[in-house]
Structures are given as C-alpha cells and as structure tokens.
Amino acid sequence: MKLYKKDTPLTLSRDAIRLFFAANFYFMAKIMGIDFELESEYIVLGSILLFGPFFCGWACPFGSASYFATRIGNKLFPKLQFNIPQPYDSWLRMIRYPLLVFFLYLFVIKGVSYFGDHIEMYKSTAFSWNYIQAKHLAVLLVPFFIPNFFCKYMCFQKAGYNLTNKAFKILKIKRNSETCISCGKCDRVCPMQANPSGKTEICGGDCLNCFNCLDNVCPPKADALSLEFLGFKVKPGIFAALAMAVYLTATYLVLFVYQW
Template sequence: MKLYKKDTPLTFSRDAIRFFFAANFYFLGKLMGIDFELESEYLVLGSIILFGPFFCGWACPFGAASYFATRVGNKLFPKLQFNIPQPYDKWLRMLRYPLLGFFLYLFTVKGVSYFGDHIEMYKSTAFSWNFIKAKHFAVLLIPLFIPNFFCKYMCFQKAGYNLINKVIKICKIKRNTETCIDCGKCDRVCPMQVNPSSKNEICGDDCLSCFNCLDNVCPSKADALSLELLGLKINPGLFSALVMTAYLAATYLVLFVYQW
C-alpha cells in the first residue's frame, strides 16, 4: 500500500513545521532536559473547535514524531510495513474512547488538571504514568512498522477531538459526489485510512488535516474534494499558512507575554 504521495511544496512546508514541533519537544525536552512545551492546551482546544484537527497534522509533536518514524520505516524496512486489517483496525481504534473516559474521570472527579503540567497529570495514577511511558514507545518505535500507530490506537485526545468535530463542523473536507469518479487516489494517500472517496464530508473521522487528499491528488477533470471553512471553499495552502501563523502568534502571546 502506498502510504505517502509525491512531495509537493505543501508537503515540504507541512513537514518542515512538523519537524520544528517534534524537534522542539524531543530535542529540547527529552535530550537536553529543558522542561518546556511550545504548546497551550487552551489554544489546542480552541484550534480544534475553529479549524478542525489542523493541530494534529501540523503542530502535534507526537503526531509529527510518529509521522517521521513511519517515513524512516518505509525507507529502512519497506517489506515489513503493514496496516492492521479490518475488522481488527476498527475495534482497536475504539480503545481510545475508554482511555478518554479514564482521563475525563481524572479531570472531573479526581480534580487532576488537564490544562496544567502534563507530567503531573500523568503522574497522578500508576496507569497514567505507565501510559506516558508506553506513549513514547508507540510514537517512536512501533510506527517504523505500523504507520500512525499512536494516533490510530492510543491517542485519547484524538478521540476527544473526533467527538468535538462531529458536533462542531466549522471546517471540513467536502466531496462532490456528482463529479467524483471513484478513482480511489485520495484513499491511497490518506495516512489514517479515512477513505475520503466513501464519504460526503470529513469532519471528526480520524482525519489529521494533513491535506494529502487535497494536494493535487484528485484528477483535475473531477476536482471532487475541497476544503470548506464556514461553508466557503478555501485553498488548503492559504488556509494552512493563515492558521499556522495565527496559532504561533497566539502561542507566543500566551506563553511569553501574558503567561496564562
């Protein structure tokens, strides 16, 4: 199965941003021991509500590290790459929702702060502490063989974002069923196996907003997929540039100026 399409200016730009966030977390935080995250959960949640899962595909350090691990695995172990077949894949993805329920229990009943220090959150119980230990293994090693393993099967935040975007559909990918020729090219380049060709719209369906399916994949005679913001079509490249600029500016203000 082809996991990634040919690189384009959009994918180069996206991957450069992904590398920045992954390197910031793993190089500064893990290798140099600097306790700092270039991230505010308030802004992440706000971006999910306003712009869909853009954070997941562009600014999440874990998602980015998993993505690069997958690309390395494709180069080093091309014959060992595989996706978990159905129906096992479907049921394994559902495991994130009990995890989401567990962490919601910590936040609402036990009073553990989700918007505070993440390390303290994970240290609050033995299970959550073991989860964060397994998290790095699932992000850096397993994706060498199973693409996007953590995002698909372990990320409880992604489970929560899916639910949010199922209700709040400000930003979504639309498929024109009248022009779609069912070529399946968009399905082959989707890293999360969302299968855009089988849906009328994609919002909260495990999509990462990587925009592979929108990046010159659909045949020009069909032009069936488009990105919509508040019902208006918008160019994915322009959208990405505007949202990333706004996200970085807001993050700077929150972390360094107002220190909320």
C-alpha cells in the same frame, strides 16, 4: 508498502513545520532536559474548535514524531510496514474512547489539571504513568512498522477531538459525488485510512487535516474534493498558512506575554 504521496510544496512546508514541533519537544525536552514545551493546551483546544484537527496534522509533536518514524521505516524496510486489517483496525481504534473516559475521570472527578503540568497529570495514577511510558514507544518505535499507530489506537485527545469536530463542523473536506470518478487515489494517500472517496464530507472521524487528499491528488477532470471553512471554499495552502500564523501568535501571547 507505499504509504505516502510524492512531496509537493504543500507537503514540504507541512513537514518542515512538523519537524520544528517534533524537534522542539524531543530534542529540547527529552535530550537537553529543558523544561519547556512550545504548546498551550488552551490554544490547542481553541484551535481544535476553530480549525478542526489541524493541530493534529501540523503541530502535534507526538503525531509529527510518529509521522517521521513512519517515513524512515518506509525507506529502510518498506516490506515490513503494514496496516492492521479490518475488522481489527476498527475495534482497536475504539480503545481511545475508554482512555478518554478515564482521563476525563481524572480531570473532572479527581481534580487533576489537564491544563497544567502534563507530567504531574501522568504521575497521578499508576495507569496514567504507564500510559505515558507506552506513549513514547508508540510514537517513536511502533510506527516503523505500523503507520500512525499512536494517533489511530492510543491518543485519547484525538478521540475527544473526533467528537468535538463532528459536533461543530466548522472545517470540513467535501467530496462532490457527481464529479468523483471513484479512482481511489485520495484513499491511498490518507495516512489515517479515512476513505474520503466513500464519504460526502469528512468532519471529525479520524481525519488529521494533513491535506494529502487535497494536494494535487484528485484528477483535474474530476476535481471532486474541496476544503470548506465556515461554509466557504478555501485553498488548503492558504488556509494552512493562516491557521498556523494564528496558532503560533496565540501560543506566543499565552506563553510569553500573558503567561496564562
């Protein structure tokens, strides 16, 4: 089952960044036992508000690890990989929203800090502790067979980001219905099955801003898909470079300079 498009300079650059963040977390924290995470939830939340789900598709260590597990599975046993069919897929994606409500309950009612030590947060209840244990299996093992399983069905942060991005609509993928020839190529390269060909714009929903659909997929004669930031058309590669530079700079300042 072919799930991903051919590698290009954009996808190779993106995947190098993904590898950096995945290795930083799983190699340093899980293998070497170094108590350090190259991530600030303040910056993650700020980047979601400003850049949409760009963090999810480029810098999330769990999403990145899941992506590479999927790619490895696609090479080793592609015939065993599958996407969950409808309507079960849609039903399962809704599980993230009760999870979001539960963790909001912990943060708002129980006073458990989301911006502090994540392990202490997950240790606060038996359910949250079992969730974090299942999370690693969902990220490292299940994607060998079901692509993007964690992002689609378990990530309560993604559920919150979906709602936030839909409300703010700062970054969006636009489809020109007048030039679109409905070839479906953009749908076939979308890892989250967001179906760009059936929408006039994608903002929120399950988009990861991986930019697969914008990367030389749409036939040149159609050129139906574009990326807009604050209402202005931007090139995905340039936007990604600037957004990542801002994200890394802000993360460095928070973690090493101001230590918020």
